[in-house]
Structure formats: C-alpha cells, structure tokens
Amino acid sequence: MYATDYHRASSVQEAVNLLSSRPEGKYLAGGMTLIATMKQRLAAPSDLVDLRHIPDLKGIAVEGRKVRIGAATPHSDVAGSAALRAVCPAICYLADRIGDPHVRHMGTIGGSIANNDPAADYPAAVLGLGATVVTDRRSIPADDFFVGLFETALEEGEIVTAVTFEAPEKAGYAKFDNPASRFALAGVFVSRGADGVRAAVTGAGADGVFRHRGMEDALASSWSGDALTKVVVDSAGMLSDLHADAEYRANLVKVMAKRAVAAAG
Known part of the structure; x- marks a missing residue:
C-alpha cells in the first residue's frame, strides 16, 4: 500500500x-x-x-412507511433493524446476505451504492424500491443515479448522505451468489407499491444494475412467479466471465425473479 x-x-x-x-x-x-x-x-x-463517524450520516428512521437510512449505516444495522423489518423485510434480508460478518459490520449502504459494483446487492434494492439518493447537494432518483459499471451520477466531491424510500406493499429479493465472495452472479429485487411494480437486476447486466421492463409488465398484470414464465431475458446484455456465461446468467435472472416474488408473498 x-x-x-x-x-x-x-x-x-x-x-x-x-x-x-x-x-x-x-x-x-x-x-x-x-x-x-x-x-x-x-x-x-x-x-x-x-465518513463513518459523522453522526448525521448514521441511523435508520421509520415514520409510518417512510424510511430514511443514513449513508454511513453498516449493513449489519440494516439487517438487524426491527423497525425496518416491520415495513420492508426484503431489504433486511438483502443486507444480511452481503459478504461475511466483517463486511456486514464495516461496509455501508452509502459506500456500496457510490461504488456501484455490478455484482453488489444494494443497487438492486435502491433501484427496485424506487428510492431517492440524498447527497450534500441534491436528491437523485434511483432511476437517474446508476449510470453504468462503477459509475453513478455523483459529481466530484459529492457525498451520499442518505437513502430514502416509501416502503412498498410487497417486496422480495433473491440472488444466486458466488460461494466465495457472496457477490451476486444474478440477483433480483421486486416490489409492488403505489407507483406500480419494479424489478431490478444486479450481478448479471453488462452495464450494471438495471430494471427489467418485461418482468415489471408481467407482474403488474399478475403478481405471481407463473406470470414470469413467458418473459424473455435477453442474454445479449448479460455479463459473461469465468463464473457464468451470458446465457446462464439470463436463465438465473428469471429463476431469481420467481424466487423474489415468492419471497415477497
């Protein structure tokens, strides 16, 4: 070093x-x-x-169904929050599946989304919940925040201070993870709320996390795993590496989406 x-x-x-x-x-x-x-x-x-010792960047606040997670809040706090689990258990489940205990106690939600690793879990939750990323300068909708592999809309020197969202009626997350790193080879976060259905995919896309509109349309018509059976997941836009090729990842995306819907109930 x-x-x-x-x-x-x-x-x-x-x-x-x-x-x-x-x-x-x-x-x-x-x-x-x-x-x-x-x-x-x-x-x-x-x-x-x-940034980890700044009080204003830490903590979880739940008021009704409105949620605010400070950017310096570690994954373990998200996983163990009873207040958050009461309104959105899917994000608690997601946080509990990140890495190992050391990573969960040191890693933060703000660091994860600012880094925007294509195989990270939190980008799928933020995009799948239609959350807002709050910085020291502005508020950025999730749809505008993630730009590409390891790229976000953050400007030079801009600090993520919090993530906010309205807890949906239903939400679920499922991933097929690398057994060594526990990064997602494919992970899908689905939600259904007042603004409709969202389905965000991580670990599989060649350009990083993305929404799958075909899945969203199918689930909007029928909230069930069976509704996804005829949805096409194109392998052309998938990552291909030594862990899994594009065709395998495309299949995993559909399988994980069905499991996420089942988990959401």
Whole structure:
C-alpha cells in the first residue's frame, strides 16, 4: 500500500472542506473496495477522509412507511433493524446476505451504492424500491443515479448522505451468489407499491444494475412467479466471465425473479 494521510471527519461540511483542499484524496465509507484496491497498489489517494463517524450520516428512521437510512449505516444495522423489518423485510434480508460478518459490520449502504459494483446487492434494492439518493447537494432518483459499471451520477466531491424510500406493499429479493465472495452472479429485487411494480437486476447486466421492463409488465398484470414464465431475458446484455456465461446468467435472472416474488408473498 502506498503512503496516505488519514482524516476523521466529524461533520459533512468538515469532510467537504478536507477533500476540497486535497484534490488527490478520497472519501472513505466502509472501505470494503477502496482499502482492498489500495492494498493491491491499484489506487493511491494522497488522503483518506473517513465518513463513518459523522453522526448525521448514521441511523435508520421509520415514520409510518417512510424510511430514511443514513449513508454511513453498516449493513449489519440494516439487517438487524426491527423497525425496518416491520415495513420492508426484503431489504433486511438483502443486507444480511452481503459478504461475511466483517463486511456486514464495516461496509455501508452509502459506500456500496457510490461504488456501484455490478455484482453488489444494494443497487438492486435502491433501484427496485424506487428510492431517492440524498447527497450534500441534491436528491437523485434511483432511476437517474446508476449510470453504468462503477459509475453513478455523483459529481466530484459529492457525498451520499442518505437513502430514502416509501416502503412498498410487497417486496422480495433473491440472488444466486458466488460461494466465495457472496457477490451476486444474478440477483433480483421486486416490489409492488403505489407507483406500480419494479424489478431490478444486479450481478448479471453488462452495464450494471438495471430494471427489467418485461418482468415489471408481467407482474403488474399478475403478481405471481407463473406470470414470469413467458418473459424473455435477453442474454445479449448479460455479463459473461469465468463464473457464468451470458446465457446462464439470463436463465438465473428469471429463476431469481420467481424466487423474489415468492419471497415477497
């Protein structure tokens, strides 16, 4: 690892000020990707500005069916939140399936979606719930936030502060995971709420997380796994690597979608 200077910010404004005077620096959320990349000497930020200890970025608030999850909230807190489980158990289930205990206690929802790994779980939840990503500058609808592989709508120096959403009537998540990393080879998050049906796919798309409109249309007509039987999942847009080729992933997407609907009830 290359030498770097560490800074622990106590407020969002302090974090912004620290990074603005250090153009080669990086924000540190959970560090599950950044630290590993630095250890491999594939990244060499001059400074790390730690966001994990900023009180305003932590915690889960549930008011009726309105949910706010602070960006620095670790996966383990999401998985174990009784208030969140009462209105949206699917996101608790998703968080409990991320990585291993170390990752779940260190990794954060803000870090996950800002990194936007194509095999990460949270992007599917954020997109599948039609959530809003709140930053220190603006609010970004999930449909506009995820741009491509490891790419988001975040501007230079912009900090994710929270994720907000209205808990849907029903939601479910299912993934086929790599047994070593527990990253998704294919994962599908489905929801049905006041704004209709959403189905978000992670781990499989060549351009990262995406909504499958064919599945959404089918589930809007009939909320059941059987409704997905005739839906076509095109392998042309799927990832293909040593873990699974495009055709296999396309099949997994449909299987996981059916399981997600069953989990949602």
